Amino acid sequence: MSVQDDILWEAAERAAAQFEGFKIEVVGGHIVMTPQSDVQSWTIRRVQNAAEASGIAEERLLSDVLIQFPGEPPRVPDVTILKDGAKEPYSYDDVLAAVEIVSTEDDDNDYVIKLRQYARFGIPTYLIIDPFQGQCTLLTRPKGDTYASRDDYAYGETVTLHLMDGSTVDIPTDKFKRKS
DSSP states (O other), rough: HHHHHHHHHHHHHHHHHOOTTTEEEEEEEEEEEOOOOOHHHHHHHHHHHHHTTOOOGGGGGSSSSSEEEEEEEEOSSEEEEEEEEEOOOOEGGGGGEEEEESSTOOOOOOIHHHHHHHHHHSSEEEEETTTTTEEEEEEEEEEEEEEEEEEEEEEEEEEEETOOOOOOOEEOOOOOOOOO
């Protein structure tokens, strides 16, 4: 990370201490403060519930916890599914799946910036849930700055994550709420 990134992260940490109810990240050289919505909260809970129902242990599920990426800004996925035995501080190597819920319409954070970083570091499964479009985008097989496989699901369908440890997570989307 550059000195500028370090300064931005220090500013983001100070902001996080002062502003409750915001997810604060450094994305694309900017401090991004996103108020958490009820739709995001409910969606996070439903994804975590689906993962637990599929047999993923609670200690392997995180929400809004820092994941380190050497030489690049850390990320705070909305939901992270970790490898068995992962311990803090968490690194990209510990991640089996990252899930992001789009928080603003027409925002490149999840679809471009995070997608490139997750792919570049080999995050094997990346799920983008978009309550504005009412769809989920499942990305697998990272290759360079992108993913070789992309599947789109409309709300109402079940998204199946086939994780690198052999686990399968079925995420029903029929109760996902939309944002307008």
